Amino acid sequence: MRTKKLDFEVNEGGCFIVTSHRLNKDGYGHFRHQGIEHRAHRFVYQECFGEIPDGLVVRHKCDNPSCINPEHLELGTPKENMHDAIQRKRNAYGVRNGSSTIDDKMARNIKSMLKEGEPTRKIMNELSVSLKTVRLIREGKSWKHVDL
Incomplete structure (x- = not known):
C-alpha cells in the first residue's frame, strides 16, 4: 500500500x-x-x-x-x-474544564469569603461546595484566573 x-x-x-x-x-x-x-x-x-x-x-x-x-x-x-x-493558555481551565463543579461567579464568592476569613466549613455549607473545591481555591491551585 x-x-x-x-x-x-x-x-x-x-x-x-x-x-x-x-x-x-x-x-x-x-x-x-x-x-x-x-x-x-x-x-x-x-x-x-x-x-x-x-x-x-x-x-x-x-x-x-x-x-x-x-x-x-x-x-x-x-x-x-x-x-x-x-x-501559552491552551489548557482548559475554569468552566471550560469538563470536570468543573462550579462557575466563575461561585469561585469569586468563595475567594471573597476566604479573604474575609470565613471558616472553610461555613463556606462549604453556605455555598454547597466540597472541601476539596474550597481547599484548592484557598491554596491557589485552582480558579487562579478569577479575580475578586
Missing part, C-alpha cells in the same frame, strides 16, 4: 503547515501509514531524529499543532508539555 506524500506550506513564522492531510479537531495533521494512524509531527520527528523514547512526547516550540518543521519540534515529558499549554 502506498502512502500519500506529506505536503506542506511554509508560513511567515517558518512553520511547515500540513496541506496534504486532514487536521483533527485540535489542529494536528494525521494520516494512516501501513495501517497505523499517525500524527504528522510525530512521524516527521521519528523520520528525522529516530524513535521517540517511552515516556516522552513531541512538543512544538512554535505552539502550532499543524507544524511539521523538524526545527520546531523537540522531545519533552508530558509534564513539560502540560506546562507549555498552561504558559
